[in-house]
Structures are given as C-alpha cells and as structure tokens.
Amino acid sequence: MLCLALSVFGQDLDKAKVVDRLAQIMDNNYVYPEKGHAMKELIQNKLEKGEYDQYASETAFADALQADLRSVINDRHIRVAFDEERVKAIENRDPNGGRRPPANFGFEKAEILEGNIGYLDLRGFMDIRFAEEVAVPAMNKLIEADAIIFDLRKNGGGSPSMIRFICSYLFKEPTHLNTFYWRPADNYSETWTDPSLASKTKEDIPVFILTSDYTFSAAEEFTYDLKNLNRATVIGETTGGGAHPGGSIVINQGFLVNVPQGRAINPVTKTNWEGVGVEPHIKMDADAALDRALELARKAVSLTTNK
16 A cells, blocks of 8 residues: 655645646646646656655655656756745735745846946846836836846846836837747737837847856746847857746645746747757856956947947
8 A cells, every 4th residue: 555645734645636636737738738748647657656655755745746747858947846835825816926026126236337338137037017116217227328238147037028028128110029839728929029118219229148057938038039139149158948938836735836838939930949048149157248248338339439
C-alpha cells in the first residue's frame, strides 16, 4: 500500500490528489498539447510506482513535481510551489497574486546622464494599469534625451502591457510588436504600439538595451521585439530563453503551478526566443555593458548633433 500523506498544519496532505489535479491542469492547458499529455502520464506513472513517497516536506514534493514536468520539456516558466498565502491571494483575486510589486513598480532608476543620455534601470515589467503613476513621468523624462539606455540586466519579466507602453514612445506610427497564440482559448492576440499613449514619439532616437543571462520572459520580449525591428542595439549576455507566458493556477492543498499557456510569434522572424534566449548585437560580460553602451550612445549623439 502506497504511503501518500504528509502532515500539513495538523492535516493530512493527499499526494494523489495533488498529482491528479496537476496532471489534469498540464494536460488541458500547457501550450503544446502533446507535451502537456506527456507530463500528465509521467507524474501519474510515478505516483503509481510510489516514487513520490520519499518526499517528506511539501517543498521537496513541489520541487520534485517541477523537475518531472520540466524533464518533458525544459520550460523555465513551469514552476510548482507550496505556498498557502499565495494560493489564498489568488483565490481572493489579488491582482499581484500574493506577491509584492517591486519598489517603484520596477523603475529602479530613471535619469539623464552626461551627454543628455537617458538611462532606465528597469527591474520588472509591471502591468501599466498599476504602474502608470511611475511609468508615465519616467518615460516623459527619458524621451527628452538624445539617446536612451534600457538596463534589463536584473529584469526577470512581467507584463506585455508595459512593453507596449514604453515602445509607444519609440515609433511614430502604430507598429506590430508581437503575436501570442493561446492554447486554452485556441486563439491569437496581437500587441501594437499606440503613439497616443506617449507624450512624444522619437522614431530616430538611438536606443540601447543591456542584457544578462538573468534577463527573462517579458524583458526578453522587449529586447527581441526591438532587435528584430532594427530599433535597438543589444549589448551584454544572451538572455534566459523564456517565451511561453501563462499564469499561476491553484492545484489544491496549498499547491500551485505556473502554467505556460501561450507562445510568442514575432511578426518579423515568425518564431521566438524559447530555449535559446536573445543574442546581443555586442556580446560581452554584463558588468561591462553599461560602459560600452554609454560610449556608443555618446558617439551616436555626437554624429547626430554634427549633421
């Protein structure tokens, strides 16, 4: 007889219920149906064989489930966790899912450097609906510069709505940034810039993006979009390689899973950066990328000024 129970705050955790619900979620929602089905079969087979009996804590059990799902396809957007507080927040429809938004909604630093170079250290792409009070004055300030550096070296991703907002300052006409295919609804959505969102548009302002191997998800989309539209010079390290957006779904008993339900389809390349990351134009150590960007930005400004 299989031993499938752990004690959770005085209650018994039924691992079989967690596995069966997780299997159903992945089978019904993962962006590639054949991979979602393979995940379902894998974890159900492991349950039947008693391979999850060895895990004595909820965290270890969650980690094992995550590793097994990722063994089918190495998708870093797949995350399994035991977190009762986040589960409650999601069930209560907290827009942040129980997570605190980063300080200043990710706008760590927005300033004008010597030579009239705009610099934005952006640590996350928060939904513009919540970050507008910070994002609008920051971008209104930066667009007055003669060149802009977007520092995404410590940016792990976020919302496409912020990508759209920022990019709207960089194109005079509405521009197609990205398309997403969504598996659950079996439909497509497109993201376009909207010049009416910006105080001013500068389609010719030199743009530089700094990346590291930490740069992930929405931060990669921003980079990939502008790179393939020939609208930015990317400097630093190849990014993390996550192009499958989704969201957290409650499993049961305090467990939840982040399920990649969509995939990006760039209008220029017809593909995305999943598993490979975004390769910079100038590949170098991330720590040195800002100095190189400043050098190139000042040179670009000088050439424009002397025309």
